[in-house]
């Protein structure tokens with residue numbers, strides 16, 4: 001693993017470069033356990049960077065946020081590079097974006113960080129309520145050390161880790177210009193918790209399950225906005241002419257939204273879990289995404305975001321591909 005001082009020192013070096021516009025990392029949020037994405041614009045800003053089990057956003061999402069266009073007359077776009085802190089899942093998202101030509105490798109600087117998993121704030125707060133003034137967490141080998149109101153407590157990592165992190169097989173960056181610290185030993189085997197359980201349930205039971213879940217969706221689109229793979233400039237959900245999905249918040253339109261998003265993520269979801277973590281309704285989106293991941297891996301031996309030289313899943317064809325399910 002890597003200590004914070006090493007990260008801050010390296011970040012200062014990177015933002016001092018003439019060809020770098022800024023570095024995107026994380027800093028402490030304004031309440032309790034919250035940590036937010038943070039743009040380091042100058043070397044002194046790097047002092048606020050943090051790296052802990054509370055860093056639960058996927059920073060690759062920031063790479064595709066469009067800058068305000070068109071620029072005022074006579075103003076030139078800033079063509080300097082964007083630097084990014086990347087763990088396994090952030091780097092997989094960047095790799096997927098590279099293969100889709102969503103970002104240009106020459107335009108990004110990737111600073112790799114080994115990872116021991118991030119917490120699911122719901123699990124954490126249920127057992128260890130946060131405090132506005134002091135609520136922090138750090139990794140200590142296979143444990144997490146909490147610091148709440150000045151009181152330190154060691155807890156087993158598995159107790160509070162996000163479900164996606166519990167089964168993460170890529171905790172180290174798969175692509176980086178430089179990786180800081182020692183790599184961690186991956187801890188998980190291929191598995192999709194919760195997916196098998198639903199697969200084994202009857203059709204009616206599955207239908208009831210998703211009906212109850214989708215009815216609770218408030219269509220805030222936080223899941224879409226937090227997802228590094230949802231970056232279309234012209235999203236089908238925002239279109240008015242034609243209108244594919246109406247704004248009405250009901251089971252039918254909500255289901256259409258979730259099915260559309262799921263189809264757009266086939267062979268692209270990098271299993272970071274960011275969408276599920278931001279959902280205010282607590283909808284188990286990971287069960288949908290992990291089902292897609294499982295199908296693509298089992299049927300086509302394809303894993304998104306693992307091969308920088310690879311071809312996007314939906315743009316590749318192999319004569320040996322399974323087709324027995326096509327009617």
Ligand code: SF4
Nearest residue numbers: 088089115117165168
């Ligand atoms: S999915 Fe893997 S790399 Fe990403 S935060 Fe979890 S353990 Fe770390």
Ligand code: SF4
Nearest residue numbers: 217218220221223279
């Ligand atoms: S974040 Fe949750 S509530 Fe919001 S649109 Fe997504 S699934 Fe629905």
Ligand code: SF4
Nearest residue numbers: 227269270272273275
């Ligand atoms: S769908 Fe969810 S788990 Fe998959 S890449 Fe997007 S945010 Fe990550």
